[in-house]
Amino acid sequence: MSLIPCFVSLIDELDKPILIYVPNETENELNDVLKYNVLSNISLDYFESPLITWTSLDSKPLLKSIFQLEGVSVFGMLIKQTGLKIVIGFEQNALNGGDDELKQIGQIFESVRKIYVRVKCNPLVTNGDEISTVESLERKFDELFISTEVEL
Template sequence: MSLVPCFVSLIDEFDKPVLIYVPNESQNEMNEALKYNVFSNISLDYFESPIMNWTSVNSKPLLKSIFQLEGVSVFGMLIKQTGLKIVIGFEQNTLNGGDDELKKIDELFEDVRRIYVRVKCNPLLANGDEISTAKSLERKFDELFISTEVSL
């Protein structure tokens, strides 16, 4: 069984959102999308906190469980070399906290990181074209999460 997140948020080194992606956005209410936007903003406080330097999820030093709110568990990862912050939220009722689940969450973060790097390094995208970058990221995330939902 695969995990499908509620949202995926990419935030650059200047705390500017690159993308807040909500799988199956057309099926979600606008309030849900706004809630995930707020969760992404709240996560910035955690990234700036000294607590972020020493709390981590068991054997995954880069992966942090940053907060749980309104039935959503939010995890974050900071890529220190680039300042990229990846925030992913999951419905709490889909999580059981086992080691296999943490491995799947870590793999999902790695998939998101890889997709981001591939899109940013794509020579066919105009340098600094944020709209093209966001659309490419959304397309790649759709591919990742639609194929994940099919494998459930």
């Protein structure tokens, strides 16, 4: 069974949210969507903390387990070259903490990073057109997380 995140946040170098994506958003209650927005904002404090440099997971040095709150385990990754912050939350009850699971979480982060780079480098999307960028990201994330035929 594939691990599906409850939310994916992309935050730029100025701490401005690019996108907070919630798979199956229509199925989630508004309170859950708001909770994921708050968790994304809380994660920014961890990226600015000196503690972030030593809390990395051994197998994935860029991937950090940031915090657990409200039944959600939140992981983060900072792409230092661009300042991009990727924050992904998973339901705590869906995690068992095994090595295979950490590998799968790392693959999800890598997939999200690759999608962001592909959309950002797409010559058909102009740099100033944030709406096209967000729509393209949402469409690609839908393909990754909602389509049952896509394997990580």
